[in-house]
Amino acid sequence: MPSITPLQKAAFDGLDALHVGQLMLHYISRKPISEWYSPIIDQINKILQKEEITGKQAEITKHYILATLEIYLFTDKTCLPDIAEYFEEGDGDETPNDNKINEQLTEYNMKFNLVMLLTIAHDNGVDKDFILQVAEDLMNDKVLALSTMPVFLLYQLTERCYAFEYPDAPLGFYHELVSCEIIKCKKYSRKIDKYTKESNSELSLLFIRAGLIFEFKMLQRSLDIMKYRKDNTTIILPEISSSMSNTNRKIIANFYKRFIDAYILEERLDTCWVFQCKEHVSKANAERLFKIMSKFYFQERIFGGTQGRWLGTLGAFDIKDYHREKPELAIYYEANNSHTISEKVKSKFSDYGFSVSARSLYLRHKEIRKNIYPIIEKYYCHLQKIGNTNL
Incomplete structure (x- = not known):
């Protein structure tokens, strides 16, 4: 690329x-x-x-x-x-x-x-x-x-x-x-x-x-x-x-x-x-x-990462957001993925003109959930503790 x-x-x-x-x-x-x-x-x-x-x-x-x-x-x-x-x-x-x-x-x-x-x-x-x-x-x-x-x-x-x-x-x-x-x-x-x-x-x-x-x-x-x-x-x-x-x-x-x-x-x-x-x-x-x-x-x-990963990054957030609203729904099923959160996100992205697989969205979400979301949540918790600040 x-x-x-x-x-x-x-x-x-x-x-x-x-x-x-x-x-x-x-x-x-x-x-x-x-x-x-x-x-x-x-x-x-x-x-x-x-x-x-x-x-x-x-x-x-x-x-x-x-x-x-x-x-x-x-x-x-x-x-x-x-x-x-x-x-x-x-x-x-x-x-x-x-x-x-x-x-x-x-x-x-x-x-x-x-x-x-x-x-x-x-x-x-x-x-x-x-x-x-x-x-x-x-x-x-x-x-x-x-x-x-x-x-x-x-x-x-x-x-x-x-x-x-x-x-x-x-x-x-x-x-x-x-x-x-x-x-x-x-x-x-x-x-x-x-x-x-x-x-x-x-x-x-x-x-x-x-x-x-x-x-x-x-x-x-x-x-x-x-x-x-x-x-x-x-x-x-x-x-x-x-x-x-x-x-x-x-x-x-x-x-x-x-x-x-x-x-x-x-x-x-x-x-x-x-x-x-x-x-x-x-x-x-x-x-x-x-x-x-x-x-x-x-x-x-x-x-970070290449520009090609941004679809997965944005899709990972949608998975996170949908999962919070409906935690009972599965994120991804290898055998039959038709009613999962990742399939719903895939369909949403298709409406915007993007073709991305549910599996790639799931894998990117899994990676970001482990490596990046904890950093942002830690930063959020830090902000909560701040009183008077000029951040």
């Missing part, structure tokens, strides 16, 4: 992030605390409907509201008036320069994060004042009581809500990558794809929301680089097990190489990248996003 391009690698980095987010929500949803997410999303939807913001623009606006909440809930409620002042001092269309925020970088790091986020939101047609007002209203909503929300649920709130709204996001994202021919998959056929679109169709809302999440993560990365430079922090490399595969070694090496390149070579500290999506979002827009991500998006991959 030919080696993948930097653009394709960035797409798989994004897919890995979406899949990890899907798994984290899977563990969270086992407990009543997951009930926090639905009321937040419902309330935002009601506000958008009242303002007659619909369709794609509603999804874009919802993303920036959630991202603002994610930042806002980690800082003091009194910061919102200060954010407005930042915009009043300038014309409101440019990112504040370094000199303005340098002396207060530590104290107002979160505030600056909001300023940059709202500047990006403005470029995507979202009104800054509206976002701030909605965020403040949600924070003051006594029914939501967001100030009492467990801290570890606030961590990556935007990604968790996305996973909640789009439970099949990784598979849908992968399907769109393949159907748009951004990546290749020999197991895909447009002839059996029930979700195929015309070649000039706009990318789905699922894909656009994912792109906005990658945009947000790149913004956070930019601020991390700023913090490293200011504090002259030592970059600690991870320990490498002798049993680690060469593929996973390359993934880790590439992650730290790109981080160090950005740390040393990036000329501007206040640079941010916008996923332009207020107009028609085509394959070309997605490719531009991945090109930027190949330089500035850092995802320490959890799921």
